[in-house]
Amino acid sequence: MELLNFTFISSCILGYIIGSFQSSYILGRIFNKIDIREHGTHNAGASNATMILGFKLGFITFVLDIYKVVLAMALVNIFFDAGKLNYYYAGLSAILGHNFPFYLKFKGGKGVASFIGFFVGIDSSLGFIMILFLSCFAIITNYISITGIFLYFIGPILVWKSSLNIEITIYSIVICFIGIYLHRENIIKIRDGKEKKLREFILDKILKRDN
Template sequence: MDLTSLAALIGGYLLGSVPFGLVITRALGLGDLRQIGSGNIGATNVLRTGHKGAALATLLLDSGKGAIAVLLARALFGEAEAELAGVAAFFGHCFPVWLRFQGGKGVATFLGTLIALAWPVGLVACASWLAAAAAFRISSLSALIAALVASGFAWFTGPAGLAIAASLMTAVVFWRHRPNIARILAGTEPKIGKKG
């Protein structure tokens, strides 16, 4: 691996590993997010605190860190490094070194990364999430549907690097959602906006 690829990986990971949901909820006096609801550090669990502004800020910052990682790497190095940085930011969010590798499920960072890598794929992912959320009112199910649709669209329309990046992130999204999948199948997964 050359130095530019290594820089993209490390920089992307460190940027992605910033736990914005945890930082925001603590700053607002909402408690330790890891002790609320699902214990996840992402926007959906922040919403369970009842603070919609905090949830929106977390969503924007978690998606933004993926996008920024991509855009910086692209400007400094090139497209291959941008893909590496985006995937690394996603992994940083899911497995942050600061939290003993116990991070979020990566959905917002996944969406932000895809929007920056290839905006049509990112928009398809966002539209799929919104449509599924409107239909089912279950955030985790919406995320799984959006990830699958985005990966399929990336293989259909994009270069191999983009498709591989999207598929890798999709696989991790499904892995991180294993408990949610079990609850979906059991009919016990909470609806969007329900407090923990």
């Protein structure tokens, strides 16, 4: 079991703090004077930012949510020379920070873009292949939420293959379980046929039917 030493604890804390930076919330406040969590799907994620703030700010949110996790992992290596295991912990803790930011009453996003950022931080090639694959998966299934849920199902397998560490894999399972739980309303809407489909969403945005 990973020792609860200073470097390990600091890696987790640094990851959580950086991950709690809520780009969609901040962009919503700056450009639209709104709390993004009070609109749309009521979470501070990239998909809701796209829905409420538009494609440009949604894309910026997506990129920032990815690279804040990469930043957390990189800083752990720079400041602590922490080695592979601790930057894994920093990355996973950043996802936790994104989902439960302390300064927003622990109400953040669902962590999909941040989880992608975790894999970009491990291996940029793997991360960008994952983005391409998940984009194709979203187009085929016609649901963004199903894509996020799918990522959470396969995530622990990818973490294990990359880390070969049981403690890190267990941590990733906890993160993924939380991520799936945060998608519970999407799952119910899909079951009831009420979840907005990707092509419908894009068409609404292009035709400016969706405010």
